[in-house]
Amino acid sequence: MLAPAGTGLGAGLALIIAIGAQNAFVLRQGLRGEHVGLVVLVCMVSDAVLIAAGIFGIGEVVRAVPAVVVVIRLAGAAFLLAYGAFAARRAFHPGTLTASGQQGAPGPRAVLATVLALTWLNPHVYLDTVLLLGTLANEHGELRWWFGAGAALGSVLWFSALGFGARLLRPVFARPAAWRVLDGGIALVMVFLAARMAFGF
Structure with a gap:
C-alpha cells in the first residue's frame, strides 16, 4: 500500500511543480494574502477530482474524443491571453501594487472564477492529471486508489506550501x-502558455 502511494506522491509532485498559470496565481494570492485558503482548497479539490476521474477511466474518453481537448485548448489560450494582459497592465501601471492593503482587490467570487478557469481550462490538466496519472494508477491494479491518494497528497502538500508559504x-x-x-x-x-496552447507546441 505504501509503495503505490509513494509512487503516486512522486508522480503527482513531478507533474505539478512547474511554472504554470495555476501556480503563478496561487503564488500571487499567497503574496497578497487574499483568499489564500479558498484558492488552495479549490486547487487541491480539483486535482483530487481529476485524479479520481483518471482512475475511473475518463482519460480514455479524452483520448477517444480529441476535439474536446481542442476546444478546451482554444478557450484556455484566450483566457490566458486576457489574464496576461491584465498582468502586463499591472506591471506598467503599479498604482496599488504592495503586499498588503491594496485598493480594488478582487472579491472571493472573482478569485474563485479565476482559479477555476486557470485549473479547468488548461488542456494539460486533462492530459497529465487525468490521462497520465490515471494510466499510471491503473497499472497498480487493486492498489490504484493508493496511488491516487499519494498523487492527491502531493497536490495538498504543494499548494499548501506555495499558497501559505508565500508570506x-x-x-x-x-x-x-x-x-x-x-x-x-x-x-x-x-x-507563452497561451501560444503553446493555441498552436500545440
Whole structure:
C-alpha cells in the first residue's frame, strides 16, 4: 500500500511543480494574502477530482474524443491571453501594487472564477492529471486508489506550501518594484502558455 502511494506522491509532485498559470496565481494570492485558503482548497479539490476521474477511466474518453481537448485548448489560450494582459497592465501601471492593503482587490467570487478557469481550462490538466496519472494508477491494479491518494497528497502538500508559504517572501514584495517584476514575469508566462496552447507546441 505504501509503495503505490509513494509512487503516486512522486508522480503527482513531478507533474505539478512547474511554472504554470495555476501556480503563478496561487503564488500571487499567497503574496497578497487574499483568499489564500479558498484558492488552495479549490486547487487541491480539483486535482483530487481529476485524479479520481483518471482512475475511473475518463482519460480514455479524452483520448477517444480529441476535439474536446481542442476546444478546451482554444478557450484556455484566450483566457490566458486576457489574464496576461491584465498582468502586463499591472506591471506598467503599479498604482496599488504592495503586499498588503491594496485598493480594488478582487472579491472571493472573482478569485474563485479565476482559479477555476486557470485549473479547468488548461488542456494539460486533462492530459497529465487525468490521462497520465490515471494510466499510471491503473497499472497498480487493486492498489490504484493508493496511488491516487499519494498523487492527491502531493497536490495538498504543494499548494499548501506555495499558497501559505508565500508570506515568507512578503518583505521582498513590500516594494512596488518587486511586484512589477513579478507581474511582468507572469504576463510573459501567460502569453507563452497561451501560444503553446493555441498552436500545440
